[in-house]
Amino acid sequence: MRSSAALVAVxxxxxxxxxxxxxxxxxxxxxVLDNNLASFNKRDLNAxxxxxxxxxxxxxxxxxxxxxxxxxxxxxxxxxxxxLIGHDDEFVVARASIRTAAKxxxxxxxxxxxxxxxxxxxxxxxxxxxxxTILGVTTE
Amino acid sequence: MKGWLAVGIGVGALAMATTGAAQSNWSxxxxxxxxxxxxxVNRDMxxxxxxxxxxxxxxxxxxxxxxxVGGGLVGAAGGAAIGAALGNAGRGAAxxxxxxxxxxxxxxxAQTDQAFQRAFSNCMxxxxxRVLN
Numbered sequence: 001m002r003s004s005a006a007l008v009a010v011x012x013x014x015x016x017x018x019x020x021x022x023x024x025x026x027x028x029x030x031x032v033l034d035n036n037l038a039s040f041n042k043r044d045l046n047a048x049x050x051x052x053x054x055x056x057x058x059x060x061x062x063x064x065x066x067x068x069x070x071x072x073x074x075x076x077x078x079x080x081x082x083x084l085i086g087h088d089d090e091f092v093v094a095r096a097s098i099r100t101a102a103k104x105x106x107x108x109x110x111x112x113x114x115x116x117x118x119x120x121x122x123x124x125x126x127x128x129x130x131x132x133t134i135l136g137v138t139t140e
Numbered sequence: 141m142k143g144w145l146a147v148g149i150g151v152g153a154l155a156m157a158t159t160g161a162a163q164s165n166w167s168x169x170x171x172x173x174x175x176x177x178x179x180x181v182n183r184d185m186x187x188x189x190x191x192x193x194x195x196x197x198x199x200x201x202x203x204x205x206x207x208x209v210g211g212g213l214v215g216a217a218g219g220a221a222i223g224a225a226l227g228n229a230g231r232g233a234a235x236x237x238x239x240x241x242x243x244x245x246x247x248x249x250a251q252t253d254q255a256f257q258r259a260f261s262n263c264m265x266x267x268x269x270r271v272l273n
Binding site: 033036037040041048051052056058059061062065066069072073075077098099100101102107108109110111112113114116118129130131132134137139 | 212213214215216217218219220221222223224226227228
């Protein structure tokens, strides 16, 4: 029953994705993710967290993880692919592939590309990341 | 396809099983010096890879892990945590892989990888190749 409801929700979102509104929305949403990755690559914690909705259930855990990552890792992230799936009156759903790689010769890090579904939510008049589910991981 | 996406959206922060995360590219190193079986290395590599996938429960060759890991981290932090955890489980936990089940998923992936690599190497040895790792 729950999965049926989810299917209907996704079908609705996919249908909405074909609308002109979705076409206008896609660049704005991708900008949020681009900004997240660029800020991450600059090791700018405040700027990275500024791309995430402060009410996100993952806000605190992401902030804590980033603080450690900026101290422990020297990696960069880049957007490989971005597809806006759809939206309703509150959330936008997109799918993205993000590659994370360390400098050549770095030990103890496996370069990878994640395939993820991302939820975006409006906060303070700006779209921000809300949640993420990683569907797959490809390593190099 | 839609059902698959629905699962992805619906699980939110739940962790799901990870298989075959780092398997697609790994191959054992074989020393062919003086080996009478050297001409069969490439063929045996492919056959042993397939067998090792079956043994370890991995996914098809060339496919990334599916239904991998969920929640806990948003944006660039996710890939960084996964890469660290796959490289070193302890370090991965320190940089956020433990958040929201990422650690559990990666841990399963690492265990599956170990089984895959062990099976791959054993298979090559049993076919008469000198495997160095």
